[in-house]
Amino acid sequence: MTHARRLTLAHLWVAFAAFAIAAVLGVWQMWARSPLPAPYLTAQAYFTSVTAHGVSMAYVLTTFMVMGFGYYVAETTLGRPLPYPRLAWLGFALGILGTLMAAATIFAGNATVLFTFYPPLTASPFFYIGLVLVVVGSWIWCGLMIVAMLDFKRVNPGTPVPLAMFATVANAVMWLWTTVGVAAELLFQVIPAAFGWNEAIDVGLSRTLFSWTLHAIVYFWLIPAYIAFYTMAPQAAGGRLYSDTMGRLTFILFLIYSLPVGMHHLFMDPQQSSAFKFLQMSFTALVAAPTLLTVFTISASMEIAGRLRGGKGYFGWIAALPWDRPMVLATGMAFFMLWFGGGGGLINMSFGMNAMVHNTSWVTAHFHLIFGGTVVIMYFAIAYAIWPTLTGRQPASLRHQRLQLWLWFIGMMVMTLPWHYLGLQGQWRRVATFNYADPVIAGWGPWVIVSFAGGIILLASALLFVWNLLEFHRDRAVVAPEHPPIYALAVHPPNRVPAALNGFALWNVLVLVLMIAAYGYPIAQFFIIDAPEAIVHRVTGGG
Amino acid sequence: MRADTEQDILKTELWWTALVTAVVTAIMLAIIYAGLVHHINPPSNIETVDPKTLHLTGEFTEGNLGTRVDGSQITSRIVATQFAFQPQCIVMPANRTVTLRFATPDVIHGILVTGTNVNTMIIPGYVSQVHTVFTKTGDLLMPCHEFCGLGHSQMWATVRVVPEDEFKPGPDGRVTCDAR
Amino acid sequence: MKPAELREIDRPWRIWASIIIVSILAFSVVFGFLILPIVQGRAAGLDAFTAICRAVGILPGSPAVRQPTSEAKAQPTTQVAWSTDLIRSLGQSTPAGAEVAQACVACHGERGIAADPQNPNLAGQSGVAIYKQLHDYKSGSRVHEVMNGIAQGLDGRQIIDVAAHFAASPRRDLDPTTAEVVDEDIVRLVERGDPARGLPACNSCHGFNAGGPMETPTLSHQNREYLARQLHAFRSDGRRNDIYTRMRSVAAKLTDREIDKLANFYATTLSY
Known part of the structure; x- marks a missing residue:
């Protein structure tokens, strides 16, 4: 096995191990919030669990998945060995070390601040340092992806960078931009406070810096799914990618529009002005563009596949698609969930309507559907597609893989549709227990139980997924083809593309301009108005 | 859907892009309308208190x-x-x-x-x-x-x-x- | 392909991308910074300049509504003013504190552990909590026939020193044989609270790693009689120096039995 493949396997196993643990915690949390009596329930246990669930799902699963998949894409699309594999292993080791540090502080009860921190609540410094180490590990990955692309361009002047790799590097570049905000918050504000060097924190500033990161990080998680949409799904369906240019444009739009929009997480905050909220809202509206372009391009690619397989008429091509292949099935389900989740997102971004749903279960439902649904189901599909090339084996039947995807899809719908409804009723977020003695809240009870049932289905799917992965390592699995085609060709493969669609120099300049416009004054204002600070509240004992 | 030449693809995509732009513009217009007519603003209030x-x-x-x-x-x-x-x-x-x-x-x-x-x-x-x-x-x-x-x-x-x-x-x- | 040709196909991308981005920026500035606030401000009777300043965040308030005024002069329940320097000095024990502490021996014991269970133990108590109570005794926000006089005899520095001194002292050892079997509903109150009464878990402020209000005292290792008396005082409004009724509003919802059991729980249980 090559270095890159060993790296991929190691990263993905860490990602999915964290995922399985977090799935168990998530179901227990839903139990706690339901009218049914849950075991082990205390306030401390609940918020410890929420912190662990968020950190595992949002930081560990995603970062390791993105890194592992990136190494795979770099090697398989560029046809060259990965540069500096030792550095890649160093990044992996930092990630593991950081994850263990964070996990130890969380489960010791010294980090009940949830994965989004909420200063002036302050956890043990080792919680934050652990997360910083994970990020530093991912920065190494970013560097390696950029170097791999530049090496390829140097050796193959004029040849377009393959789309999957172009998208991976777009993600790496975006991630470097993205992490600036949270890194500044942690290094200059939160970690000094956690160590006791500072007794107070400027909360308005810390929220603004975190918002810098908060939206783009979601696209960091999402891009592997979009890479699969553009390059793996058309191939699995037996077709071709409708347009390579559209793919490149989509990933560039993600890079640009995911960054100057984070303030939509602060729509309901007092410390940012309505004018800058409006500015960032305009760019948030444009984030819909890359997603809608993708919906079109992938549907067109799938139509090509369906017609090649003999589908006729307006909708006949849909029935003709090979739905028995996990990648095709997952793409279909992912798109279905994307319609609901994306529609919900458009409501969140309008600041008038946002007032109705901010910090209600609607938002929880929205990101579980988009991330837990659309994105994670594609993580599954990617794992099923590349695992045979990692172990050289595959199960004789794909039945269990399909079953697992169906369970995930059904569980996610059953869980999140009631949440959307409850959010509109005003059910608020991040609580361990509800007062079901209140007549208003009592009416929510049955819907909370329905969503809990969805959670149980999701847990079953998560465990089946891990079992399915273990199948690839079993002796009874059959030998897999060594070099199966993974990536789709475009209908008209590009032979020359403008530099703008083959690199990121231009886009980095534009991102810089936009970030200065969108975040320059909103950050500077805290230093101009000399904002009052709040005393640190430590959740680590002893003050 | 026609995909015989790159021109075909480009044309379809431009149509789709126009549609996407129209959708986004419509949403923004609705928000601006709410702001102008109903005076809808987010609860911004940069009024400090220690x-x-x-x-x-x-x-x-x-x-x-x-x-x-x-x-x-x-x-x-x-x-x-x-x-x-x-x-x-x-x-x-x-x-x-x-x-x-x-x-x-x-x-x-x-x-x-x-x-x-x-x-x-x-x-x-x-x-x-x-x-x-x-x-x-x-x-x-x-x-x-x-x-x-x-x-x-x-x-x-x-x-x-x-x-x-x-x-x-x-x-x-x-x-x-x-x-x- | 030659470099010149490459540049040729790249140029329109650069130009159009920049034009589009800048026009979107200009669009949002024109509407968000100018048109919306001016129109909204006119309806609220604000001049255009004020409305724009409010929209951009240079002036407080909404561009669409007049700001309410307030000339409130209510009497605070405590005069304590927090600051980072104060919090920091309360974490530093000095020899001066031990000297001031000599005045406390008669009631609070030689090492901050009171012989009479009516009086609180001070050893191992949070320094911020001791500071706040002494400050309140001094200002009269909390009333006690002996303590008001003593606190008025101390200056600000001495209060800080003695608070830091007791905070750094080792707290009372618990005798595990005195621990009673605790009722399940009391443990629930401590760890989970009671949603039906809107009672947060005692632990959410008083727990070892709670992160609650900074002046929250530690309750474990405290004396039973003292704890019960204070809870009753908070409940009957006899004691009202807690900031924003944090403790009065909780105590008001407790029953006599719960007060006695909770006082007992904290006085005898090791783990909190």
């Missing part, structure tokens, strides 16, 4: 909290603290423009009032302000909707919306739940 001495400020001192009528202005001042609101019940008249002012002496909180569009974060260092009109009478829940520590789940207050003719301020201009 959380370390909030209880000494006068305005947000314990004895001054709750609903007060001052000429034509009806304002309720509420402090969100770990892990309760002070006061825990406020009275509001129906169908009148009212202002809710919030501040916190400790950590981040947030509120919504169920069944209404009243929603704001409460950030230490700032006064949060919401202007609204309550249209339905009755007791509404006002929970803390942002994680503020281990007691977050038990942090809520009541907004008692009463018909306009039952909203009778005392001689000091104040209206409390106890008095009713």
Whole structure:
């Protein structure tokens, strides 16, 4: 096995191990919030669990998945060995070390601040340092992806960078931009406070810096799914990618529009002005563009596949698609969930309507559907597609893989549709227990139980997924083809593309301009108005 | 769908891009319309207040909290603290423009009032302000909707919306739940 | 392909991308910074300049509504003003504190552990909590026939020193044999609270790693009689120096039985 493949396997196993643990915690949390009596329930246990669930799902699963998949894409699309594999292993080791540090502080009860921190609540410094180490590990990955692309361009002047790799590097570049905000918050504000060097924190500033990161990080998680949409799904369906240019444009739009929009997480905050909220809202509206372009391009690619397989008429091509292949099935389900989740997102971004749903279960439902649904189901599909090339084996039947995807899809719908409804009723977020003695809240009870049932289905799917992965390592699995085609060709493969669609120099300049416009004054204002600070509240004992 | 030449593909895509642009523009126009005609704004209010001495400020001192009528202005001042609101019940008249002012002496909180569009974060260092009109009478829940520590789940207050003719301020201009 | 040709196909991308981005920026500035606030401000009777300043965040308030005024002069329940310097000095024990502590021996014991269970133990108590109570005794926000006089005899520095001194002292050892079997509902109150009464868990402020209000005292290792008396005082409004009724509002919802059991729980249980 090559270095890159060993790296991929190691990263993905860490990602999915964290995922399985977090799935168990998530179901227990839903139990706690339901009218049914849950075991082990205390306030401390609940918020410890929420912190662990968020950190595992949002930081560990995603970062390791993105890194592992990136190494795979770099090697398989560029046809060259990965540069500096030792550095890649160093990044992996930092990630593991950081994850263990964070996990130890969380489960010791010294980090009940949830994965989004909420200063002036302050956890043990080792919680934050652990997360910083994970990020530093991912920065190494970013560097390696950029170097791999530049090496390829140097050796193959004029040849377009393959789309999957172009998208991976777009993600790496975006991630470097993205992490600036949270890194500044942690290094200059939160970690000094956690160590006791500072007794107070400027909360308005810390929220603004975190918002810098908060939206783009979601696209960091999402891009592997979009890479699969553009390059793996058309191939699995037996077709071709409708347009390579559209793919490149989509990933560039993600890079640009995911960054100057984070303030939509602060729509309901007092410390940012309505004018800058409006500015960032305009760019948030444009984030819909890359997603809608993708919906079109992938549907067109799938139509090509369906017609090649003999589908006729307006909708006949849909029935003709090979739905028995996990990648095709997952793409279909992912798109279905994307319609609901994306529609919900458009409501969140309008600041008038946002007032109705901010910090209600609607938002929880929205990101579980988009991330837990659309994105994670594609993580599954990617794992099923590349695992045979990692172990050289595959199960004789794909039945269990399909079953697992169906369970995930059904569980996610059953869980999140009631949440959307409850959010509109005003059910608020991040609580361990509800007062079901209140007549208003009592009416929510049955819907909370329905969503809990969805959670149980999701847990079953998560465990089946891990079992399915273990199948690839079993002796009874059959030998897999060594070099199966993974990536789709475009209908008209590009032979020359403008530099703008083959690199990121231009886009980095534009991102810089936009970030200065969108975040320059909103950050500077805290230093101009000399904002009052709040005393640190430590959740680590002893003050 | 035609995909015979690159020109075909380009043409279809341009149509689709135009459609996407139209959708995004329509959404933005709706938001601008709401802003121009209904004066919809997010609850921005960059008005600082020091959380370390909030209880000494006068305005947000314990004895001054709750609903007060001052000429034509009806304002309720509420402090969100770990892990309760002070006061825990406020009275509001129906169908009148009212202002809710919030501040916190400790950590981040947030509120919504169920069944209404009243929603704001409460950030230490700032006064949060919401202007609204309550249209339905009755007791509404006002929970803390942002994680503020281990007691977050038990942090809520009541907004008692009463018909306009039952909203009778005392001689000091104040209206409390106890008095009713 | 030659470099010149490459540049040729790249140029329109650069130009159009920049034009589009800048026009979107210009669009949002024109509407968000100018048109919306001016129109909204006009309806609220604000001049255009004020409305724009409010929209951009240079002035407080909404561009669409007049700001309410306040000339409140309510009396605070405590005069303590927090600051980072104060919090920091309360974490530093000095020899001066031990000297001041000599005045406390008669009631609070030689090492801050009171012989009479009516009096609180001070050893191992949070320095911020001790400071706040002494400050309140001094200012009269909290009333006690002996303590008011003693606190008025101390200056600000001495209060800080003695608070830091007791905070750094080792707290009372618990005798595990005195621990009673605790009722399940009391443990629930301590760890989970009671949603039906809106009671947060005692632990959410008083727990070892709670992160609650900074002046929250530690309750474990405290004396049973003292704890019960204070809870009753908070409940009957006899004691009202807690900031924003944090403790009064909780105590008001407790029953006599719960107060006694909770006082007993904290006085005898090791783990909190």
